[in-house]
Amino acid sequence: MTMRASNTLRSPAELIGHGLTPAETLPELEKVAARYAVAITPDVAALINPSDPHDPIARQYVPSADELVIQSQENADPIGDHAHSPVSGIVHRYPDRVLFKVVHVCAVYCRFCFRREMVGPGKENALSSEAYANALNYIRTHPEIWEVILTGGDPLMLSARRLNEIMTDLAAIDHVKIIRLHTRVPVADPGRVTDDLTTSLKTDKAVTWVALHANHPRELTAEARAACARMIDAGIPMVSQSVLLRGVNDDAATLEALMRGFVECRIKPYYLHHGDLAPGTAHLRTTLEEGQSLMRALRGRVSGLCQPDYVLDIPGGYGKAPVGPQYLSDENGHCRVTDYCGDVHLYPPSS
Ligand code: SF4
Numbered sequence: 171m172t173m174r175a176s177n178t179l180r181s182p183a184e185l186i187g188h189g190l191t192p193a194e195t196l197p198e199l200e201k202v203a204a205r206y207a208v209a210i211t212p213d214v215a216a217l218i219n220p221s222d223p224h225d226p227i228a229r230q231y232v233p234s235a236d237e238l239v240i241q242s243q244e245n246a247d248p249i250g251d252h253a254h255s256p257v258s259g260i261v262h263r264y265p266d267r268v269l270f271k272v273v274h275v276c277a278v279y280c281r282f283c284f285r286r287e288m289v290g291p292g293k294e295n296a297l298s299s300e301a302y303a304n305a306l307n308y309i310r311t312h313p314e315i316w317e318v319i320l321t322g323g324d325p326l327m328l329s330a331r332r333l334n335e336i337m338t339d340l341a342a343i344d345h346v347k348i349i350r351l352h353t354r355v356p357v358a359d360p361g362r363v364t365d366d367l368t369t370s371l372k373t374d375k376a377v378t379w380v381a382l383h384a385n386h387p388r389e390l391t392a393e394a395r396a397a398c399a400r401m402i403d404a405g406i407p408m409v410s411q412s413v414l415l416r417g418v419n420d421d422a423a424t425l426e427a428l429m430r431g432f433v434e435c436r437i438k439p440y441y442l443h444h445g446d447l448a449p450g451t452a453h454l455r456t457t458l459e460e461g462q463s464l465m466r467a468l469r470g471r472v473s474g475l476c477q478p479d480y481v482l483d484i485p486g487g488y489g490k491a492p493v494g495p496q497y498l499s500d501e502n503g504h505c506r507v508t509d510y511c512g513d514v515h516l517y518p519p520s521s
Pocket residue numbers: 275276277278279280282283284285286289322323324353354383
């Protein structure tokens with residue numbers, strides 16, 4: 171079935187109508203949808219193979235009754251944004267940069283989202299014009315802020331006109347040198363990345379970077395690649411962000427294809443996030459040991475250009491930590507280094 175671009179699926183009944191989930195799931199999925207937003211764009215729906223019950227694209231976007239299972243260690247604010255929010259819309263966790271949450275909606279709603287309690291229609295955290303002015307003032311009065319990261323939600327959901335106003339306001343602050351936007355739009359709704367939108371992201375006074383969120387190589391469609399190329403050709407460098415997800419990309423071949431795909435698009439792999447302790451997401455998380463083992467496998471399969479940092483956002487707001495794997499160890503004062511095949515060598519070599 172074909173759908174028009176405006177025809178995003180937003181309810182379990184619509185998902186059932188398009189064959190993306192069985193009819194008998196309706197009662198439980200209604201409970202999930204009452205708590206967490208649902209949206210699947212036509213581009214993403216077209217990527218799903220409805221006859222595959224383990225489809226890795228469906229797993230990211232189609233709600234599941236597993237989301238009703240909340241573990242005790244899960245938390246509505248899993249990476250501790252609130253602990254570092256001096257004014258509404260701003261998260262100031264590291265000295266030289268802030269998150270600026272300019273919008274609370276997304277083109278699609280990921281089932282593992284770490285801000286799932288805060289994003290979506292009906293969540294009351296859209297930034298008022300007064301809160302926007304206060305946030306801007308906070309950035310203006312903190313000269314240590316070198317980089318502003320526009321996030322949300324997805325900043326590319328804003329109109330080109332509004333985005334350009336925000337970019338211009340930020341770039342007018344002398345100490346803001348870098349403006350980074352985190353987005354899933356080039357994958358979820360590539361037609362939205364028009365020349366107008368791309369132009370709106372550029373300013374004379376600050377450098378724009380875009381971080382693309384994608385988790386499976388099938389998400390890098392010809393249309394998504396073309397959307398990224400429009401931004402890169404306009405002079406906007408791009409990096410990637412992915413989340414390690416059980417049943418989506420937790421095998422070396424899929425991660426390899428994803429990282430190669432990014433590099434083919436001129437997007438530098440940046441982060442592979444360990445799944446956050448967001449409510450109802452345990453079925454999508456791996457263990458840290460599994461993540462380390464996959465990173466070790468990736469090291470042997472692709473060049474350094476294709477290597478992301480595997481990072482954990484420490485619960486409580488303590489920031490990101492690279493979580494390995496480790497290649498160096500100490501033995502009786504000698505340094506032992508492990509090569510990509512798993513063989514161990516002394517450094518310096520014994521004579
Ligand atoms: S696009 Fe980002 S903010 Fe929006 S639902 Fe997905 S992970 Fe969450």
